[in-house]
Amino acid sequence: MKSFFRNFGYYLSETWKIIRLNLASNIVSVLGTALILFLFGLVMAGSGIGSRLVAMLNEEAEISAYFDEEVTVKEAQALVDYTEKLDGVRSARLVSEEEARDRMKEILGEEASILELFEDNPFEAYMEIRIYMDSMEAVMKRVQDLEGISYVRDNREVLDQVERLTGALRIMGLLMTLAVGFTTFIIISHMIRQGIYNNREQINTLRLLGAPNGFIGIPYVIAGLLLTIVGGALASLGISVLIVKAYSGMQGTLPFIPLPPRTELTGYINLLIISVSFLLGFFGSLFGLSSIRNDGSGR
Amino acid sequence: MIEARQVTLQYQDDTLALQDVNLSIKPGDLVYITGPSGSGKTSLLKLFMGIEYPTSGILTVMGQTVKKGETAGIRRLRRSIGPVFQEFKLIKGRTVMENVMTGMRFLGMRKKDIREAAAYALDRVGLGHKKTSLVENLSWGEAQRVAIARAVARKPSIILADEPTGNLDHDNAVNIMEILKSFRDSNTAVIITTHATHLIGQEADAMYIRIDNGHLTINRRA
Numbered sequence: 081m082k083s084f085f086r087n088f089g090y091y092l093s094e095t096w097k098i099i100r101l102n103l104a105s106n107i108v109s110v111l112g113t114a115l116i117l118f119l120f121g122l123v124m125a126g127s128g129i130g131s132r133l134v135a136m137l138n139e140e141a142e143i144s145a146y147f148d149e150e151v152t153v154k155e156a157q158a159l160v161d162y163t164e165k166l167d168g169v170r171s172a173r174l175v176s177e178e179e180a181r182d183r184m185k186e187i188l189g190e191e192a193s194i195l196e197l198f199e200d201n202p203f204e205a206y207m208e209i210r211i212y213m214d215s216m217e218a219v220m221k222r223v224q225d226l227e228g229i230s231y232v233r234d235n236r237e238v239l240d241q242v243e244r245l246t247g248a249l250r251i252m253g254l255l256m257t258l259a260v261g262f263t264t265f266i267i268i269s270h271m272i273r274q275g276i277y278n279n280r281e282q283i284n285t286l287r288l289l290g291a292p293n294g295f296i297g298i299p300y301v302i303a304g305l306l307l308t309i310v311g312g313a314l315a316s317l318g319i320s321v322l323i324v325k326a327y328s329g330m331q332g333t334l335p336f337i338p339l340p341p342r343t344e345l346t347g348y349i350n351l352l353i354i355s356v357s358f359l360l361g362f363f364g365s366l367f368g369l370s371s372i373r374n375d376g377s378g379r
Numbered sequence: 380m381i382e383a384r385q386v387t388l389q390y391q392d393d394t395l396a397l398q399d400v401n402l403s404i405k406p407g408d409l410v411y412i413t414g415p416s417g418s419g420k421t422s423l424l425k426l427f428m429g430i431e432y433p434t435s436g437i438l439t440v441m442g443q444t445v446k447k448g449e450t451a452g453i454r455r456l457r458r459s460i461g462p463v464f465q466e467f468k469l470i471k472g473r474t475v476m477e478n479v480m481t482g483m484r485f486l487g488m489r490k491k492d493i494r495e496a497a498a499y500a501l502d503r504v505g506l507g508h509k510k511t512s513l514v515e516n517l518s519w520g521e522a523q524r525v526a527i528a529r530a531v532a533r534k535p536s537i538i539l540a541d542e543p544t545g546n547l548d549h550d551n552a553v554n555i556m557e558i559l560k561s562f563r564d565s566n567t568a569v570i571i572t573t574h575a576t577h578l579i580g581q582e583a584d585a586m587y588i589r590i591d592n593g594h595l596t597i598n599r600r601a
Contacts, residue, residue: 086489086490281468281471282470285468285470286481288428288468290455290456290458291454291485295484
């Protein structure tokens with residue numbers, strides 16, 4: 081470690097020479113890496129927004145349980161109290177006949193006058209149960225089996241669709257991560273191999289003088305790291321600009337989509353891209369370095 | 380320092396480069412290795428540096444056995460050798476000073492000591508005024524002297540110079556030989572190969588090795 085810091089200036093100067101030796105090719109590699117990481121950031125931002133949407137919908141997941149006709153309000157409340165204590169239930173509350181009618185009025189809006197045609201309130205009281213998504217089956221069965229419950233209605237179709245969408249987004253994110261990882265890894269390791277090939281005479285001389293592999297390889301690892309991080313920084317910049325533009329556009333036209341706070345999303349994506357580029361740069365460079373022969377002969 | 384017992388070197392194409400080499404080189408020795416081109420002079424130096432391994436026999440250099448699988452040990456061994464290659468092997472795009480310093484950066488020396496040792500070595504070979512010149516702008520003789528400075532600045536136990544006077548005019552060749560010999564001391568052996576026998580000194584205590592078709596004839600005057 082002492083030797084690393086002692087030679088740090090030399091390593092940086094060698095790194096610059098390695099980059100400069102093949103400048104045009106390295107710039108193209110950086111732009112390629114930036115583009116790939118930009119696409120990665122885009123998918124991860126979509127996945128982040130999607131996950132938040134799903135989480136919110138999951139929180140909203142609820143079922144409705146209707147009572148037998150002979151159940152009194154007191155008995156209905158007892159059933160609600162019992163249900164609230166069941167595993168997988170977030171909360172349960174009794175929706176009275178009046179509240180049910182008011183909700184329908186709200187949904188119908190201008191058409192609500194149709195309800196005036198009914199002499200009596202046509203709505204029944206029911207139990208509104210907010211549940212955890214993964215406990216839906218069990219909760220429904222338990223509630224259905226309760227004495228005094230006539231039937232249970234769920235919004236499973238919507239929830240299933242949301243689940244499928246979430247799954248698809250997760251798989252897409254995973255595939256994109258793998259694709260980005262593999263492509264960037266190949267670009268960086270190829271870039272390092274190219275650098276090693278261009279400097280093969282120098283490397284050979286250093287080996288003949290007894291230089292350890294670490295001493296020879298460090299400038300190449302720094303070069304790989306630096307170029308990938310620059311690619312990552314460009315991608316982050318692009319994503320940040322895009323998110324700002326997308327937010328200002330979406331908030332006007334699609335106000336009902338529950339977007340995460342812009343700074344939170346940008347911070348998360350930028351951190352992700354820089355971390356990924358750091359890791360890929362480091363391991364890609366190490367992989368590229370393996371092309372230095374290791375038989376000690378220096379031939 | 381260097382001990383060879385019945386060492387043979389045969390290349391993969393079956394060329395027998397060296398046969399039945401037995402020799403012992405001590406600290407402070409001055410060794411001239413002569414012979415016609417292709418006789419095995421460079422092959423012998425390659426064995427000393429661990430660039431080639433003996434096909435049979437035992438070779439130890441500075442206590443390190445030279446054989447396949449001794450990668451780390453051979454790397455360490457090379458750090459105590461000051462090689463002067465036939466084709467110099469200077470690093471292009473770097474200055475004279477940078478080239479000399481590069482050979483010391485991984486020896487655990489302090490920056491200040493590296494700089495001082497490089498400057499001193501360059502002064503010794505008469506290139507103190509060319510420190511900032513790029514090596515590709517040097518004449519053949521100057522490049523040879525930079526290679527010598529890089530080799531000696533490391534304060535090696537063995538200086539190995541392979542045909543250091545090749546392609547040099549007579550005056551420059553004599554000058555290079557004198558410079559190389561001047562680095563010999565009680566701890567440092569200097570081994571020089573050359574096919575130009577007229578450049579060999581007549582030191583009373585030198586060792587003279589003649590190689591013909593891989594066979595060594597050793598004559599120690601002292």
